Amino acid sequence: MKRPAADLITVAVPKGRLLQESSALFEKAVGVSPRALLEHTRKLAADAPEAGLRFISIRAGDVASYVEHGAAAVGVAGLDVLREEPRELYEPLDLGIGRCAVIVARPKGAAALPKGVAPRVATKYVSLASAHFAKKSLPAEIIELHGSIEVAPSLGLADVIVDITETGETLRANGLVIEEEVLSVSARLIVNRVALKLHAERLRRLIAALRAAASAGPA
Numbered sequence: 671m672k673r674p675a676a677d678l679i680t681v682a683v684p685k686g687r688l689l690q691e692s693s694a695l696f697e698k699a700v701g702v703s704p705r706a707l708l709e710h711t712r713k714l715a716a717d718a719p720e721a722g723l724r725f726i727s728i729r730a731g732d733v734a735s736y737v738e739h740g741a742a743a744v745g746v747a748g749l750d751v752l753r754e755e756p757r758e759l760y761e762p763l764d765l766g767i768g769r770c771a772v773i774v775a776r777p778k779g780a781a782a783l784p785k786g787v788a789p790r791v792a793t794k795y796v797s798l799a800s801a802h803f804a805k806k807s808l809p810a811e812i813i814e815l816h817g818s819i820e821v822a823p824s825l826g827l828a829d830v831i832v833d834i835t836e837t838g839e840t841l842r843a844n845g846l847v848i849e850e851e852v853l854s855v856s857a858r859l860i861v862n863r864v865a866l867k868l869h870a871e872r873l874r875r876l877i878a879a880l881r882a883a884a885s886a887g888p889a
């Protein structure tokens with residue numbers, strides 16, 4: 671059924687690494703590719719009335735804000751982002767894409783820090799890292815960075831890092847080895863709580879279609 675624009679459900683699709691796989695899942699589930707709709711244009715919103723959806727193109731780290739505040743009913747976000755800053759959201763589905771892990775890594779061959787010395791930890795996951803070291807009753811000095819975290823130990827800025835790894839290539843190339851895993855990550859479907867009540871049946875069908883698409887594996 672083709673719906674009028676005012677009746678479309680808004681879906682926040684992350685730019686960046688999750689865009690391609692998210693798009694493939696939506697294409698499989700509802701027959702429309704948000705990537706195809708949003709590429710080659712500066713427009714950040716595109717309607718797919720045949721699917722009853724409006725897709726908006728949002729930075730990965732901002733998707734949860736849009737959905738929590740109801741600017742989008744549905745979105746796709748990495749578990750790292752969701753656990754770093756917990757929000758009032760439903761997380762009904764593991765989409766099985768964007769698999770990676772948040773890890774602690776240290777320079778290969780580095781001597782252990784003397785007992786009682788707080789490690790300096792470079793990370794953009796300030797909250798996850800603090801909680802991780804607190805759980806081990808290890809005091810830690812957290813140094814917040816926003817990218818290129820892996821270079822921090824070699825420059826003497828930090829003793830260890832807490833960051834994402836997928837293939838391990840960036841760690842290896844920067845002389846780091848994994849010490850432990852903090853969180854196993856994949857992307858989740860997130861849903862606004864009020865929208866789930868307002869559009870219960872339509873969202874139930876969308877979630878079921880995405881679940882089927884996700885369990886069918888990569889296209």
Ligand SMILES: Nc1ncnc2c1ncn2[C@@H]1O[C@H](COP(=O)(O)OP(=O)(O)OP(=O)(O)O)[C@@H](O)[C@H]1O
Pocket residue numbers: 685686687688729730731732747748749750751768769770834835836837855856857
């Ligand atoms: N190397 C990786 N391999 C697999 N998934 C990753 C990798 N790096 C990040 N991810 C996942 O993809 C999500 C989006 O990452 P991406 O690099 O596209 O955005 P970002 O730069 O972290 O966020 P923003 O665009 O808001 O600054 C991350 O939150 C994580 O869940």
Ligand SMILES: O=P(O)(O)OC[C@H]1O[C@H](OP(=O)(O)OP(=O)(O)O)[C@H](O)[C@@H]1O
Pocket residue numbers: 816817818819820833834835836837838839840841
């Ligand atoms: O284990 P790998 O497969 O090498 O992937 C890990 C890298 O991917 C991400 O960085 P990204 O490329 O998103 O750049 P960033 O430094 O801007 O986060 C992450 O922060 C690591 O640096």
